[in-house]
Amino acid sequence: LFTRVVSLFTSADQAHPVVLEHFPMGFQHGALLGLEVPYYYFSVRSPSFFYHIKCDLVYRLVNEQCQRRRDLATNSRRLVSDSTIDDGLNIPDLTGTCAEPHPSGDKSIDCATQKKRSDGPLSVGSSSSSSVKIHYINRRVLRDFIDLERADGSTREAMLSFSYYLTMGEMDAAFKAMKFIKSPAVWQNMARMCVNTCRLDVARLCLGKMGNPMAALMVREARSREPEAEAHAGELAIQLGMPNEAERLFTQCGRWDLVIRLHQSLGQWDKALRVATSHNRIALRATHYAYAKELESMGKVEQAIEQSIYRWWAQTLEAQGKLDEARTYYVQAKDYLSLVRVLCCLGRNEDAETLCNETGDPAACYHLARQMEANGGIEQAIRLFTRAKAYSSAVRLCKEHNRNDHLYSLAQLGRVEDMLEAATHLESVPAYANKAVLLFHKAGHSGRAVELAFQTRQYAALQTVASSLDDKIDPTLLRRCAEFFTQNNQFDRAVDVLAAGKQYWDALKLCAEYNVRITDGLVDKLTPPPSGTLSDSERTGILIELGELCMSQGQYHLACKQFTQAGSRIAAMKALLRSGDTSKIIFFANVSKQKEIYVMAANYLQTLNDWRSNTDYMRTIVQFYTRGRAPESLASFYEACAHAEIEELGSYEKATGALTEAYKVLLKAINSTTTNESTELRLQKRLTQIKTKATMCKEFAETQALFSVDPLEAMRNCQALLENNEPGDILRPGDIYAAMIREFVSKGKYQPALACMQEMRERLNCTNQSVLQYIDRNTLETIHRAIDVPMPEEAKAPGSKPNGNEIIGPTESPVSEDDILDASASNGSDDSY
Numbered sequence: 001l002f003t004r005v006v007s008l009f010t011s012a013d014q015a016h017p018v019v020l021e022h023f024p025m026g027f028q029h030g031a032l033l034g035l036e037v038p039y040y041y042f043s044v045r046s047p048s049f050f051y052h053i054k055c056d057l058v059y060r061l062v063n064e065q066c067q068r069r070r071d072l073a074t075n076s077r078r079l080v081s082d083s084t085i086d087d088g089l090n091i092p093d094l095t096g097t098c099a100e101p102h103p104s105g106d107k108s109i110d111c112a113t114q115k116k117r118s119d120g121p122l123s124v125g126s127s128s129s130s131s132v133k134i135h136y137i138n139r140r141v142l143r144d145f146i147d148l149e150r151a152d153g154s155t156r157e158a159m160l161s162f163s164y165y166l167t168m169g170e171m172d173a174a175f176k177a178m179k180f181i182k183s184p185a186v187w188q189n190m191a192r193m194c195v196n197t198c199r200l201d202v203a204r205l206c207l208g209k210m211g212n213p214m215a216a217l218m219v220r221e222a223r224s225r226e227p228e229a230e231a232h233a234g235e236l237a238i239q240l241g242m243p244n245e246a247e248r249l250f251t252q253c254g255r256w257d258l259v260i261r262l263h264q265s266l267g268q269w270d271k272a273l274r275v276a277t278s279h280n281r282i283a284l285r286a287t288h289y290a291y292a293k294e295l296e297s298m299g300k301v302e303q304a305i306e307q308s309i310y311r312w313w314a315q316t317l318e319a320q321g322k323l324d325e326a327r328t329y330y331v332q333a334k335d336y337l338s339l340v341r342v343l344c345c346l347g348r349n350e351d352a353e354t355l356c357n358e359t360g361d362p363a364a365c366y367h368l369a370r371q372m373e374a375n376g377g378i379e380q381a382i383r384l385f386t387r388a389k390a391y392s393s394a395v396r397l398c399k400e401h402n403r404n405d406h407l408y409s410l411a412q413l414g415r416v417e418d419m420l421e422a423a424t425h426l427e428s429v430p431a432y433a434n435k436a437v438l439l440f441h442k443a444g445h446s447g448r449a450v451e452l453a454f455q456t457r458q459y460a461a462l463q464t465v466a467s468s469l470d471d472k473i474d475p476t477l478l479r480r481c482a483e484f485f486t487q488n489n490q491f492d493r494a495v496d497v498l499a500a501g502k503q504y505w506d507a508l509k510l511c512a513e514y515n516v517r518i519t520d521g522l523v524d525k526l527t528p529p530p531s532g533t534l535s536d537s538e539r540t541g542i543l544i545e546l547g548e549l550c551m552s553q554g555q556y557h558l559a560c561k562q563f564t565q566a567g568s569r570i571a572a573m574k575a576l577l578r579s580g581d582t583s584k585i586i587f588f589a590n591v592s593k594q595k596e597i598y599v600m601a602a603n604y605l606q607t608l609n610d611w612r613s614n615t616d617y618m619r620t621i622v623q624f625y626t627r628g629r630a631p632e633s634l635a636s637f638y639e640a641c642a643h644a645e646i647e648e649l650g651s652y653e654k655a656t657g658a659l660t661e662a663y664k665v666l667l668k669a670i671n672s673t674t675t676n677e678s679t680e681l682r683l684q685k686r687l688t689q690i691k692t693k694a695t696m697c698k699e700f701a702e703t704q705a706l707f708s709v710d711p712l713e714a715m716r717n718c719q720a721l722l723e724n725n726e727p728g729d730i731l732r733p734g735d736i737y738a739a740m741i742r743e744f745v746s747k748g749k750y751q752p753a754l755a756c757m758q759e760m761r762e763r764l765n766c767t768n769q770s771v772l773q774y775i776d777r778n779t780l781e782t783i784h785r786a787i788d789v790p791m792p793e794e795a796k797a798p799g800s801k802p803n804g805n806e807i808i809g810p811t812e813s814p815v816s817e818d819d820i821l822d823a824s825a826s827n828g829s830d831d832s833y
Helices: 045-052 058-073 153-169 171-178 182-197 200-210 215-227 228-239 244-250 256-265 269-279 281-297 308-317 323-333 337-345 347-357 362-375 379-387 391-400 403-413 416-427 432-443 446-456 459-466 475-487 489-501 502-513 520-526 536-552 556-566 569-579 581-592 595-606 615-628 631-649 652-670 677-704 710-724 733-746 750-764 777-786 819-820 827-830
Strands: 002-007 019-025 029-037 039-043 108-112 132-143
Touching: 002 153, 019 153, 019 595, 153 182, 171 182, 171 200, 182 200, 182 228, 182 244, 200 215, 200 228, 228 244, 228 256, 244 256, 256 269, 256 281, 269 281, 308 323, 308 337, 323 337, 337 347, 337 362, 347 362, 347 379, 347 416, 362 379, 362 391, 379 391, 379 403, 379 710, 391 403, 391 416, 403 416, 403 432, 416 432, 475 489, 475 502, 489 502, 489 520, 502 520, 520 536, 520 556, 536 556, 536 569, 556 569, 556 581, 569 581, 569 595, 581 595, 595 615, 595 631, 615 631, 631 652, 631 677, 652 677, 677 710, 677 733, 710 733, 733 750, 733 777, 750 777
Parallel strands: none
Antiparallel strands: 002 019, 029 039, 039 132, 108 132
């Protein structure tokens, strides 16, 4: 897209600016720098820009200009430094150093400017060429100032005033502004402005000031002859040497006859004929005649004569028996058919064949081919029929004269009828039965091709035909093709044939029997279209069977796709779960919006190793259980979070928070109005268990905090917790002993700490290596070193590096793999939550 440059007039008397002219900025220009009457100033893009966009033509032009300007700059050309630039204008007046203006109004400026260095501006005559940076500027003349670039200041000011008043429509002020101007060039420029504004009253005055009576006469005659104002302005444009503007004005008013006359006067006969053909056919014959008269006057008689005249005269001579003279005029008329006919009459068949080979004229080739056929030149006739693209005739000759080698290739170039005709002929020739099969196939008769291939045992051709079989072929032939490929251990080809024939069940059976690899393309072929002839139940059964087949081969994503199309989203979710694609599992659950699928997805997320450390997974699990209306599963998840906090971090405070959330979920489920009696009893039991666990965790967390305030009371609480602790409780005895041991060590009581550790071993029935799961190695070494007791060999063995927050054994997920696939079918209350 090009940037458009718009120039406007504005003043205090006008509420809105008025457009003077607008034009697209040249592609070689980078930006508009400014406007100083009579020029627009543009910056020129660097040559590297054109190189990168591969604009070779513009690049060469700009590069050539750059080289020329560098040469001028190095040959003592005046350099414009910062000190020579006027404060109000950054571009100096380069009128005296610029080339002559281009007729289009574009002018190039060679301007070498020096950049300021850190120590001040360079002098004009400085020899430090490395510090000189040359800038390239291009200028364009304002439309109203063309040919007035070198006018003096008063003339420019008068012209600017005239242009302003003319644009505003104030004619009296416009004439007043120009009354002191005597230059014919100025008045000629004003007349050109009148062409754009169609102000012929002003144009008459301008023509008088120019001293051009002939132009005034032609405009006056046009006014009396033509009714359109645009036609008058177009005549004025012609007299002022503005043919493009004249053509635009004539076209604007629909005067195509004037456009034709303009092109004729400019010698543009091709354009004149084209316009006459497209827009004014009534003037076409007259235009042709005028063109012929023009050629005749220029001595180009051969071009002035129409070729049809040569043909007519040649036919006349041929009728009179003057064949040699007729041949000469047929050559000039380029009537190759008649020329070949004459040559054949003269018995010069070789010359006729040479002419056909040189020109390739279809009609001439066909005529000569008929002559050759009549004379017994079968090979030449076939070749000429082929060159004339008369394939039916070539096929006929090949059949009649048993040219079977050419028949197959020629039939492929012809119509379907030609292929069938050739195939029928080749069918009777045993050596060419394979060609007949291929021709039947290409002609669209695949069933006939397959049948012939089996009859003649052309199995190589059958390989080619089988790739494009469809359901229109006889099912018996389809099964025969499939059996053939099966016998040759080409099971995938057999499946493709059955799938193309829409024999879906047979194809699926073959895939399962021979373990054919399922691919995306094969799945698409085996998927029945929704608008097919199969019923919905049949289509669903095929899709489910195809999904099961994909599952058996580990193509879980394809299986999910088939199950989804069959409407079995539960099976589709099971396929995705087996794939282990977590992102797609989450996406599918969100899209399906089914309670069972939400629960299955949440169960799967709990089997991941990093679900405890991934907050996004934990948030998604809670969200899915909530959407799946599975309060017991959600409570179990919170309970699992509590166990994880205790086993991995030893944080009973966070465990208390997780158990509190589980308590809230179950309490909300119990208070639900849709909960039945048996479900309520089960939830009450779970609620009591969770409340007990939360109470234990809370008591121990408070006891841990009490050590810093009242150690004796904290010790008594620990003893009470140990006495009341039972196997299976969430509160681990090892954590209680560890808290007591750390308190003894902090007080320097190493003997009680050792005794407590011994009691811990006896109660837990574990070794020193297991003690390290609750107490860090440094604490253990401190105790043994303080009482001068050697460390047991078990304790010296490398193990885990606990700090009182380590797990007792390997962490197991609270959800089994069966739960993932079955979506907690035993939770009867999940549907009522």
